[in-house]
Amino acid sequence: MEARGQAERSVYGGHGQLMAELAADALAERFSHLTLEVTDLDASEAWYRDVIGADLVGRGLTAEPREHSVLQMNTGQLIILVHNPSFKRATRAAVHHGFMVTYEQYLRALERLPRLGYSIGDTRQQFRARGEYSIDVQDPDGHRFQIQCYGPESSRAILPEVGVVDCGPADRYRVGDVKLFKEGNFFLVRLAEGFLAMTRWCCHMNGLVVYQREHWRFWCPYHSATYDLRGNATGGVPNLNALRLNPISFSEAGHVLVDTDRVQERACFDSSQAVPPPASLADSRS
Numbered sequence: 001m002e003a004r005g006q007a008e009r010s011v012y013g014g015h016g017q018l019m020a021e022l023a024a025d026a027l028a029e030r031f032s033h034l035t036l037e038v039t040d041l042d043a044s045e046a047w048y049r050d051v052i053g054a055d056l057v058g059r060g061l062t063a064e065p066r067e068h069s070v071l072q073m074n075t076g077q078l079i080i081l082v083h084n085p086s087f088k089r090a091t092r093a094a095v096h097h098g099f100m101v102t103y104e105q106y107l108r109a110l111e112r113l114p115r116l117g118y119s120i121g122d123t124r125q126q127f128r129a130r131g132e133y134s135i136d137v138q139d140p141d142g143h144r145f146q147i148q149c150y151g152p153e154s155s156r157a158i159l160p161e162v163g164v165v166d167c168g169p170a171d172r173y174r175v176g177d178v179k180l181f182k183e184g185n186f187f188l189v190r191l192a193e194g195f196l197a198m199t200r201w202c203c204h205m206n207g208l209v210v211y212q213r214e215h216w217r218f219w220c221p222y223h224s225a226t227y228d229l230r231g232n233a234t235g236g237v238p239n240l241n242a243l244r245l246n247p248i249s250f251s252e253a254g255h256v257l258v259d260t261d262r263v264q265e266r267a268c269f270d271s272s273q274a275v276p277p278p279a280s281l282a283d284s285r286s
């Protein structure tokens with residue numbers, strides 16, 4: 001079965017993502033302008049030009065009575081810097097603005113910002129999925145900006161490099177059993193139709209899914225995608241493929257062997273994906 005095309009898939013699933021069914025009723029498509037108070041217009045204009053890449057449109061162009069600068073991003077969105085010599089930014093660390101950039105732009109920022117004398121911070125290390133990158137930079141008045149991007153590996157299955165994993169005798173597993181093989185990064189699931197070995201990499205952006213026994217489902221802690229026992233995506237993030245599969249075979253001694261070097265994409269479960277044990281090993285308990 002063919003996996004869903006990349007174009008159909010949700011690109012961004014970070015905080016604030018709208019579910020597809022809600023997006024149609026959304027009040028706004030994007031913001032038109034961001035207004036910030038700054039103590040030094042010259043210094044801030046330079047920062048938003050050098051760091052954010054915005055073009056200076058001019059000064060005093062809007063109805064704002066205070067002295068101000070208008071800058072424009074390549075999306076057409078405006079940044080309006082309003083001069084307030086006594087401005088003091090609130091010190092709450094959580095208040096910030098985020099910009100999404102391409103991976104290439106992100107790599108350039110990593111190289112360019114220190115060279116221009118701007119320091120880079122990182123406050124999201126423990127929240128990022130595999131392939132998700134972000135840095136923090138502060139403008140001259142301490143407004144914090146997060147520069148985020150998704151690298152090419154963000155939605156690609158990552159091989160654990162442990163080869164074939166021996167999961168033990170097939171007849172040890174009962175229908176409904178789910179066993180995690182941490183070193184191989186997969187779950188072995190025993191269905192009535194046979195076995196599935198499902199990689200733990202979430203099909204959204206490579207968070208590692210966990211099994212929630214009480215809900216009979218897999219759950220990704222990054223943006224809350226959920227998958228049923230067959231690996232079908234069931235909620236949290238729209239339009240995801242089913243969890244990827246590792247091929248299964250059986251040893252002569254009747255052990256389940258999972259090849260973690262190979263990964264099969266799939267849109268959703270169908271019974272031909274489940275691998276039954278050889279007839280001679282069929283578990284009478286199933």
Ligand code: FES
Pocket residue numbers: 013129202203204205206207220221222223224225236237
């Ligand atoms: S990485 Fe986004 S839901 Fe799993």
